[in-house]
Amino acid sequence: MATKFDAIVVGAGPAGATAAYKLAEAGIKTLLVERGRGRGSKQVFGGRIYVTPVREVFPDVEKTAPIHRWVKREKISILHNSRILSLEYESPEKHSFTTYLTEFTSWIVDKAINAGAVYVDEVRVDSIVEEDGRITGIEAGGERIEASIVIDAEGVNRLLLEKLGLAERLSPEEVALGAKEVIKVGADKINERFGLEEDSGLAWLLVGEPTDYLPGGAFIYTNRDSVSIGVVVYLATAVKKAREEIYRLVEKLRLHPQLRQYWEDGDIIEYSAHLTIESGRRFMPRKLATSGLIVVGDAAGLLLNTGYTFRGVDYAVYSGYLAAEAAKKAFNLGDFSEETLRENYEKKLLGSFIAKDLRNHTGVEQIMHEVEFFEKYPVVAIDTARKLFELGYETPRIQEALRSSLKTHHINLLSFLYKMFKMVRKL
Ligand SMILES: Cc1cc2nc3c(=O)[nH]c(=O)nc-3n(C[C@H](O)[C@H](O)[C@H](O)COP(=O)(O)OP(=O)(O)OC[C@H]3O[C@@H](n4cnc5c(N)ncnc54)[C@H](O)[C@@H]3O)c2cc1C
Known part of the structure; x- marks a missing residue:
C-alpha cells in the first residue's frame, strides 16, 4: 500500500463510503479504511432510509440500490395489557425504503472502488495524526499514512475525535442502545400476514410493553423476505430502570402473543446491537472541520430520532457528499486550512436541511427522558380507549373516559395537557 494518498476516509459506513466515492470520482487518490471484517459488518440500523x-x-x-421494499404504510402503536391502540398512515408514494445497511453500504463501497478508491477492511485506525496544528494523516497498526485531507466517518463511538480533543467522552445521557433481530419469513408470508403488496413495506413503531415501558421504542420493518425487529432504549434511564438485559426485550418482542403471528415459523438470521445518538445537536463536536480534517455522519452528531422516525443514513450520505465537495474545492485551491474547510463544509452543512431538522427538533431528547411518556401515558391511552370501545351499558364521553383514566393513574389533568402540548411542540 502506498504511504501517501490525497485523501483518507476513516470508516466505511454510509458517510465514509459516500465521501470516498465522490472523491475518487473526481480523480482524487483516496484510501477508505474500515476496521470491520467485510463490508458493513460493524454497522447496525433499524431498517429504513x-x-x-x-x-x-x-x-x-x-x-441500482439494494432496495427491499418501499415503505407505504406507517404504523405507531401502544401495547399494554393485551390491547393495541394504533395510528396508521398509508400512501402510494415512494419516500423511504427498507434494506439491510450492510447491503446498502456495500453498494456505495463498490461505487467507490469502481471509481478508483483503495478500500481496505480489517484495519483499525489507531489515531489521526496532527502535526503543528494540522492533520497530516493516520496511524494504523504502527504504520503512518499521509494525506492532504482526512475525513472522519468513524460513527458514534468517535474515539479518534476524542483523542484529538475535538469531542468529549461518550456519556450515557447522550446515547441510546439498540438491539435487533432479523427474522427470515419469506416474501409471500410477509405480504399475506402484513397485508402488503409485492414491493410495498411497513414501518411500525411501538411503545409500552415492547420496551417494558422504558423511554425509547420498539420497531418492526418489513424487508423483501425478512422482518427486522428491535428495541432502542435511552441508556441513562435504562441503566437505572431496566429490569432485564436489552436482548431479552427483543426476545420478548419476538415472542409477544399479539405480534409473533407475523413471523411465526421464521428463522432468526441475524442479531446485532449498537449505540446510537440521542440528540444530534448536543452531540455535535465544537467544530466540524479543522485544518486537514472534516467530520461526517454520526461522528458529527447527524442523527434525528423523533420517536416516530429515525434519520441517520440519509444524513450520513448527504454529509459525506458535502465533505467531498468541500475537499474538492480545497484541492483546487491548494488550501486545506481550517477556515477554508469550515467555510466550504461546516457552513454548508449548518445551512442544510440536516441542521435545520436538528435545530427544529432541539429538546426532543428531554421528552424522551420523561418517564411519564413511556411509563404512564401509554397505559392511560389504552385505558381511555378501553373505556370508549369496550362498552357495557353506558357510553362515556371521550373527556370522561380520559379524566377517569388519568385519575386512576394519579395524573393531574393540567400537567398531562401541558406535557402533551410540550411534546407536540418539540416533535
Ligand atoms: C438500533 C439502530 C437503529 C437505527 N435505525 C435507523 C433507521 O431506521 N434509519 C436511519 O436512517 N438510521 C438509523 N440508525 C442510525 C444509522 O445507523 C446511522 O446514523 C448511520 O449508520 C451513520 O452512518 P456513519 O457512516 O456515520 O456511521 P456508521 O454506520 O456507524 O459507520 C462507521 C464505520 O466506521 C468504522 N470505524 C469506526 N472506527 C474506526 C477506526 N478507528 N478505524 C477504521 N474504521 C472505523 C466502523 O466499523 C463503521 O463501519 C439506527 C441506528 C441504530 C443503532
Whole structure:
C-alpha cells in the first residue's frame, strides 16, 4: 500500500463510503479504511432510509440500490395489557425504503472502488495524526499514512475525535442502545400476514410493553423476505430502570402473543446491537472541520430520532457528499486550512436541511427522558380507549373516559395537557 494518498476516509459506513466515492470520482487518490471484517459488518440500523437526499447524491438509487421494499404504510402503536391502540398512515408514494445497511453500504463501497478508491477492511485506525496544528494523516497498526485531507466517518463511538480533543467522552445521557433481530419469513408470508403488496413495506413503531415501558421504542420493518425487529432504549434511564438485559426485550418482542403471528415459523438470521445518538445537536463536536480534517455522519452528531422516525443514513450520505465537495474545492485551491474547510463544509452543512431538522427538533431528547411518556401515558391511552370501545351499558364521553383514566393513574389533568402540548411542540 502506498504511504501517501490525497485523501483518507476513516470508516466505511454510509458517510465514509459516500465521501470516498465522490472523491475518487473526481480523480482524487483516496484510501477508505474500515476496521470491520467485510463490508458493513460493524454497522447496525433499524431498517429504513429516506430517499430524497440519497437521490440527490446517487441519482441511480432507485434503479441500482439494494432496495427491499418501499415503505407505504406507517404504523405507531401502544401495547399494554393485551390491547393495541394504533395510528396508521398509508400512501402510494415512494419516500423511504427498507434494506439491510450492510447491503446498502456495500453498494456505495463498490461505487467507490469502481471509481478508483483503495478500500481496505480489517484495519483499525489507531489515531489521526496532527502535526503543528494540522492533520497530516493516520496511524494504523504502527504504520503512518499521509494525506492532504482526512475525513472522519468513524460513527458514534468517535474515539479518534476524542483523542484529538475535538469531542468529549461518550456519556450515557447522550446515547441510546439498540438491539435487533432479523427474522427470515419469506416474501409471500410477509405480504399475506402484513397485508402488503409485492414491493410495498411497513414501518411500525411501538411503545409500552415492547420496551417494558422504558423511554425509547420498539420497531418492526418489513424487508423483501425478512422482518427486522428491535428495541432502542435511552441508556441513562435504562441503566437505572431496566429490569432485564436489552436482548431479552427483543426476545420478548419476538415472542409477544399479539405480534409473533407475523413471523411465526421464521428463522432468526441475524442479531446485532449498537449505540446510537440521542440528540444530534448536543452531540455535535465544537467544530466540524479543522485544518486537514472534516467530520461526517454520526461522528458529527447527524442523527434525528423523533420517536416516530429515525434519520441517520440519509444524513450520513448527504454529509459525506458535502465533505467531498468541500475537499474538492480545497484541492483546487491548494488550501486545506481550517477556515477554508469550515467555510466550504461546516457552513454548508449548518445551512442544510440536516441542521435545520436538528435545530427544529432541539429538546426532543428531554421528552424522551420523561418517564411519564413511556411509563404512564401509554397505559392511560389504552385505558381511555378501553373505556370508549369496550362498552357495557353506558357510553362515556371521550373527556370522561380520559379524566377517569388519568385519575386512576394519579395524573393531574393540567400537567398531562401541558406535557402533551410540550411534546407536540418539540416533535
Ligand atoms: C438500533 C439502530 C437503529 C437505527 N435505525 C435507523 C433507521 O431506521 N434509519 C436511519 O436512517 N438510521 C438509523 N440508525 C442510525 C444509522 O445507523 C446511522 O446514523 C448511520 O449508520 C451513520 O452512518 P456513519 O457512516 O456515520 O456511521 P456508521 O454506520 O456507524 O459507520 C462507521 C464505520 O466506521 C468504522 N470505524 C469506526 N472506527 C474506526 C477506526 N478507528 N478505524 C477504521 N474504521 C472505523 C466502523 O466499523 C463503521 O463501519 C439506527 C441506528 C441504530 C443503532
